[in-house]
Amino acid sequence: LAKTTQPISxxxxxxxxxxxTCSHNNIATNDYITWYQQFPSQGPRFIIQGYKTKVTNxxxxxxxxxDRKSSTLSLPRVSLSDTAVYYCLVGDIGKxxxxxxxxxxxxx
Amino acid sequence: xxxxxxxxxYLITVTGKKLTVTCSQNMNHEYMxxxxxxxxxxxxxxxxxxxxxxTDKGDVxxxxxxxxxxxxxxxxxxxxxxxxQTSLYFCASSRQGHFNSNQPQHFxxxxxxxxx
Numbered sequence: 001l002a003k004t005t006q007p008i009s010x011x012x013x014x015x016x017x018x019x020x021t022c023s024h025n026n027i028a029t030n031d032y033i034t035w036y037q038q039f040p041s042q043g044p045r046f047i048i049q050g051y052k053t054k055v056t057n058x059x060x061x062x063x064x065x066x067d068r069k070s071s072t073l074s075l076p077r078v079s080l081s082d083t084a085v086y087y088c089l090v091g092d093i094g095k096x097x098x099x100x101x102x103x104x105x106x107x108x
Numbered sequence: 109x110x111x112x113x114x115x116x117x118y119l120i121t122v123t124g125k126k127l128t129v130t131c132s133q134n135m136n137h138e139y140m141x142x143x144x145x146x147x148x149x150x151x152x153x154x155x156x157x158x159x160x161x162x163t164d165k166g167d168v169x170x171x172x173x174x175x176x177x178x179x180x181x182x183x184x185x186x187x188x189x190x191x192x193q194t195s196l197y198f199c200a201s202s203r204q205g206h207f208n209s210n211q212p213q214h215f216x217x218x219x220x221x222x223x224x
Contacts, residue, residue, distance in 0.1 A: 043198050043218055044151070046212035046214075094156060095153065095165075096141070096166075097153065098151040100149065
């Protein structure tokens with residue numbers, strides 16, 4: 001099972017782009033990379049998922065290098081409401097291991 | 109509305125008194141899972157189920173039981189709760205993807221358990 005490592009915390013200001021990198025050196029061939037967002041007292045919410053290269057949706061982009069040993073979640077022009085904990089998850093559909101998450105604080 | 113429903117949302121109980129936390133999803137998902145969340149430790153998987161009558165241990169299964177008799181329900185059972193099981197618990201469900209793809213999970217709102 002691929003273990004993930006993320007920064008414990010990050011600070012940013014409104015309007016900036018935020019990049020959160022996750023390391024997953026033992027990623028398996030069939031593993032996908034998924035990012036979740038969690039607000040206090042709520043369950044995690046799906047943000048984006050990818051397998052390789054770049055994936056973009058309406059809220060974020062996910063960059064995955066060719067070796068897939070890391071991934072970077074990019075949040076464009078963050079706002080105060082993006083203050084949350086962000087989790088990177090790597091694994092197959094069965095046993096899943098979340099990392100400790102990155103606590104993002106967005107300041108005015 | 110597609111959702112994962114957990115009950116109760118909050119529970120304070122005493123050591124040794126059996127309790128069950130229910131989880132129900134209305135999305136016809138094959139995969140369901142239970143997590144506990146503790147400060148500084150993130151989310152840790154307790155048990156998961158790939159489909160009806162199929163359950164497997166996650167990372168921290170000790171002290172817990174689960175069952176999957178119906179597709180929509182996945183209760184978490186604490187036969188003899190202890191204070192170290194005081195935690196925030198989340199149930200999640202997802203479709204089962206192809207080639208082991210990790211289909212996005214839908215999470216419930218959580219159950220806060222306090223074992224005295």
